[in-house]
Amino acid sequence: MTTKPTRRPTYYEEIRQKGYSRRDFMKFCSIIGAYMGLEATGVAQVANALQKTSRVPVIWLHFQECTCCSESFIRSSHPIVADILLDKISLDYTETLMAASGHQAEAAKAKTMKDYHGEYILCVEGSVPTKDDGVYCCIGGKSAIQVLEEAAEGAKAIIAWGSCACNGCVQAAHPNPTTATPIHKLVHGKPLIKVPGCPPIGEVMAGVIIHMITFGRLPELDRVGRPKAFYSKRVHDTCYRRPFYDAGLFVETFDDENAQKGYCLYKVGCKGPMTYNACGVTKWNGGTSYPIQSGHGCFGCSEENFWDNGPIYRQMANFPGFGIESNADEIGMVAAGATAVGIAAHAIATNLRKNKLINNVIAEGKDAEKEL
Amino acid sequence: MATHTATHKLRRVFVWELPVRFYHWLNALVIVALCATGYLIGSPPAFLSNAEASDQYLFGWIRFIHFVAAYLFFFNFLFRLYWGFVGNKYADWKNFIPTNRKFWSEMWEVIKIDIFLQKDKEHLSVGHNALAGFIYFLTFLAFLVQCITGFGLYASMSDWWFADMFVWVGGIFGGDFGLRNWHHAAMWFFIIFAMVHVYLVFYHDYVEGRGEISSMGGGWKFIEEEVFDKEKKKATH
Numbered sequence: 001m002t003t004k005p006t007r008r009p010t011y012y013e014e015i016r017q018k019g020y021s022r023r024d025f026m027k028f029c030s031i032i033g034a035y036m037g038l039e040a041t042g043v044a045q046v047a048n049a050l051q052k053t054s055r056v057p058v059i060w061l062h063f064q065e066c067t068c069c070s071e072s073f074i075r076s077s078h079p080i081v082a083d084i085l086l087d088k089i090s091l092d093y094t095e096t097l098m099a100a101s102g103h104q105a106e107a108a109k110a111k112t113m114k115d116y117h118g119e120y121i122l123c124v125e126g127s128v129p130t131k132d133d134g135v136y137c138c139i140g141g142k143s144a145i146q147v148l149e150e151a152a153e154g155a156k157a158i159i160a161w162g163s164c165a166c167n168g169c170v171q172a173a174h175p176n177p178t179t180a181t182p183i184h185k186l187v188h189g190k191p192l193i194k195v196p197g198c199p200p201i202g203e204v205m206a207g208v209i210i211h212m213i214t215f216g217r218l219p220e221l222d223r224v225g226r227p228k229a230f231y232s233k234r235v236h237d238t239c240y241r242r243p244f245y246d247a248g249l250f251v252e253t254f255d256d257e258n259a260q261k262g263y264c265l266y267k268v269g270c271k272g273p274m275t276y277n278a279c280g281v282t283k284w285n286g287g288t289s290y291p292i293q294s295g296h297g298c299f300g301c302s303e304e305n306f307w308d309n310g311p312i313y314r315q316m317a318n319f320p321g322f323g324i325e326s327n328a329d330e331i332g333m334v335a336a337g338a339t340a341v342g343i344a345a346h347a348i349a350t351n352l353r354k355n356k357l358i359n360n361v362i363a364e365g366k367d368a369e370k371e372l
Numbered sequence: 373m374a375t376h377t378a379t380h381k382l383r384r385v386f387v388w389e390l391p392v393r394f395y396h397w398l399n400a401l402v403i404v405a406l407c408a409t410g411y412l413i414g415s416p417p418a419f420l421s422n423a424e425a426s427d428q429y430l431f432g433w434i435r436f437i438h439f440v441a442a443y444l445f446f447f448n449f450l451f452r453l454y455w456g457f458v459g460n461k462y463a464d465w466k467n468f469i470p471t472n473r474k475f476w477s478e479m480w481e482v483i484k485i486d487i488f489l490q491k492d493k494e495h496l497s498v499g500h501n502a503l504a505g506f507i508y509f510l511t512f513l514a515f516l517v518q519c520i521t522g523f524g525l526y527a528s529m530s531d532w533w534f535a536d537m538f539v540w541v542g543g544i545f546g547g548d549f550g551l552r553n554w555h556h557a558a559m560w561f562f563i564i565f566a567m568v569h570v571y572l573v574f575y576h577d578y579v580e581g582r583g584e585i586s587s588m589g590g591g592w593k594f595i596e597e598e599v600f601d602k603e604k605k606k607a608t609h
Contacts, residue, residue, distance in 0.1 A: 222539075232528075234548075246429055248430035248431035250419075275548070304546050309553070317552070317553045328560065336564055364380065
């Protein structure tokens with residue numbers, strides 16, 4: 001066993017030290033409980049857990065990404081999320097927010113990995129390039145793949161933040177020049193939660209972490225490893241424009257009257273019917289709005305390969321292998337047309353090649369007709 | 373008309389039993405409904421109406437028809453699979469899956485005679501010819517793909533355990549994006565199949581005069597006595 005500091009302060013203690021009142025703390029518990037979809041008694045569980053448990057060490061790695069996940073997280077609606085959970089307390093290592101740099105930062109990470117072996121949560125933002133021994137992303141003299149493997153080894157659980165870590169996102173789009181690879185394909189044998197989105201909603205990210213602290217286990221996951229609380233419904237299912245979809249009232253172009261009336265954006269490429277996320281309910285920027293509410297279709301940022309499933313402004317995706325801007329219908333119509341031509345040619349050829357047979361049948365029939 | 377042709381006595385053969393015919397026409401009906409509604413779901417026309425959205429449910433109905441037809445299609449398909457084991461010899465599953473050399477050689481024969489139109493030759497098949505049978509087998513695979521992808525898309529909308537059994541499908545096709553694209557592309561297989569199928573039914577009826585078209589109505593085909601005797605001899609050997 002490694003030696004540990006005698007007793008680490010609890011989340012509550014840290015929060016109070018930061019100058020938040022108990023009232024602030026309880027408000028935070030209520031808000032996050034609501035976002036997590038807990039019932040009223042669940043709020044007490046959250047408060048209880050945060051008062052009793054010492055902070056869980058977190059290592060947050062950044063690979064091929066744009067840091068939008070971190071940005072989203074620190075902008076989640078309640079300041080305690082950013083201020084206490086990550087920024088000031090829990091983050092032992094994160095390139096974006098940590099005060100230390102260079103050798104100091106590396107040493108802090110190594111210490112956390114050693115002291116809290118098997119206890120820390122590993123958050124990964126970004127995909128890992130595996131082509132050419134991973135030279136396309138190197139941090140502190142190591143390739144991303146090495147950094148990931150080292151950190152994953154002693155992690156209690158791994159959270160893959162954002163579409164990069166979950167599906168590879170834009171850098172894994174065709175032709176994926178660096179072989180950008182999502183985390184679940186590189187790390188095996190560790191509990192892994194996928195929180196896809198470009199970025200994921202800040203409250204969703206906070207909710208996942210609070211769930212792990214409160215209940216001491218991973219939230220319930222769906223088949224592909226996303227928390228069911230946030231990813232079990234399609235954006236379409238919770239969209240306030242859904243009645244227009246069911247009525248068959250669609251925006252045809254972004255500047256038409258239908259757009260002004262707020263009709264459904266399906267025909268201008270909204271991918272809400274195929275996208276599993278909480279945008280319609282939780283919304284963004286503290287519940288202010290979300291893309292559809294702002295008049296732009298969902299483009300499916302939390303779905304696998306959404307960059308390759310474009311175009312963004314058409315509801316049918318390109319069909320793989322048939323070049324740009326060819327959807328299944330266009331290919332299908334060409335194929336049906338070719339079939340019709342083939343049938344016509346065959347019909348003509350039949351009359352020429354089988355004329356004896358056909359004439360015999362006709363003659364036999366006509367003879368019989370005359371005899372009657 | 374001096375060219376006097378031989379007059380034939382025809383034997384009436386009961387080929388398609390009532391359950392097979394019922395399957396065929398229900399299948400035809402729901403496939404037409406599925407393709408029509410499916411196409412509209414993929415590319416909805418610009419409906420314009422002055423009525424309030426709350427008074428309209430047009431697209432909802434289109435989708436509802438699609439889902440009802442899909443269930444009918446699926447269970448009808450299951451029924452046909454069952455009938456492949458209990459039906460008559462023309463309905464038997466062995467008509468569809470090449471299990472022996474004869475099957476393959478008959479397929480080649482049909483390709484030469486009916487597709488490449490060997491001059492003034494005809495190929496007799498009382499039930500399905502080997503090529504048709506094999507293509508129906510391929511359509512059954514397409515049925516399967518369409519049912520799996522369709523229920524995969526439908527699973528998240530349903531609380532029924534049956535539809536929920538298909539939630540795993542999305543993972544294989546790269547999420548609902550891929551699932552939807554494949555489901556939509558597969559529709560064109562059905563459309564093109566239907567075009568060729570209907571054409572060939574007319575072709576056989578026209579060239580051979582054995583009641584190909586009407587056989588799916590009453591169940592009978594009519595074959596010349598001497599051809600019948602030949603077939604009988606083949607069958608008893």
